[in-house]
Amino acid sequence: MQRWERIDQAQVPDGDDRLELWRRGDEFSIRLQRGGELMNSRAFGSERALAAEGLRGLDAATTACVLIGGLGLGHTLAAALAGLGLRATVEVAELSAAVIAWNRGPLAHLAGAPLNDARVVVHNGDVGARIAATQGRWDAILLDVDNGPDGLSRAGNDALYDDAGLRRARQALRSGGRLAVWSAHPSPAFRRRFGAAGFAVREVVARARGGAGGARHRIWIGVRGA
Numbered sequence: 297m298q299r300w301e302r303i304d305q306a307q308v309p310d311g312d313d314r315l316e317l318w319r320r321g322d323e324f325s326i327r328l329q330r331g332g333e334l335m336n337s338r339a340f341g342s343e344r345a346l347a348a349e350g351l352r353g354l355d356a357a358t359t360a361c362v363l364i365g366g367l368g369l370g371h372t373l374a375a376a377l378a379g380l381g382l383r384a385t386v387e388v389a390e391l392s393a394a395v396i397a398w399n400r401g402p403l404a405h406l407a408g409a410p411l412n413d414a415r416v417v418v419h420n421g422d423v424g425a426r427i428a429a430t431q432g433r434w435d436a437i438l439l440d441v442d443n444g445p446d447g448l449s450r451a452g453n454d455a456l457y458d459d460a461g462l463r464r465a466r467q468a469l470r471s472g473g474r475l476a477v478w479s480a481h482p483s484p485a486f487r488r489r490f491g492a493a494g495f496a497v498r499e500v501v502a503r504a505r506g507g508a509g510g511a512r513h514r515i516w517i518g519v520r521g522a
Contacts, residue, residue, distance in 0.1 A: 304398065351379050360384040367396060391421065486516070496518065
């Protein structure tokens with residue numbers, strides 16, 4: 297039986313932990329040094345569901361403008377590109393330069409090298425800052441940051457999911473725009489905050505391994521009214 301091998305590591309931006317990239321044969325895992333797996337290459341069904349649910353209803357032929365917070369293993373980005381037209385623009389905001397480099401290197405093949413797509417713009421920085429800097433720009437914002445509203449790696453991510461963060465996201469969307477949030481766990485308190493911020497909200501349960509089952513993750517989709 298093959299053993300796990302750590303192949304790289306990097307400091308969590310603005311945090312006191314380290315991200316570690318592990319490989320066992322053709323399986324990859326990104327973990328925190330102090331314990332806790334953030335993502336695994338064999339469980340990406342809910343990440344793809346985030347894009348499918350978040351972009352549902354968008355006209356693929358339009359010049360849709362989409363912001364993705366969190367690159368992960370590239371599966372949300374790949375699913376978004378598959379559902380959008382050739383004139384769309386997808387910006388990915390990823391805080392960790394190492395995660396971007398891993399997606400251009402040893403992880404590139406996992407999701408079909410989506411960073412090579414000409415529609416993609418990569419921003420090495422905080423998606424919260426990108427949201428705060430724009431108003432009425434995005435047709436959809438897809439957030440797959442940390443483990444959702446109950447994050448593990450960086451306390452600063454909480455600002456995405458509090459009352460003020462949700463209001464900023466609403467302002468950054470066009471009328472009718474969609475904010476989709478991925479979470480490893482249910483959070484009734486977050487769903488209430490989401491609705492109170494001016495969104496029509498629905499909740500979807502998505503399995504980590506898609507049709508093969510796995511953990512039950514949550515995706516909340518909020519639509520901005522006029």
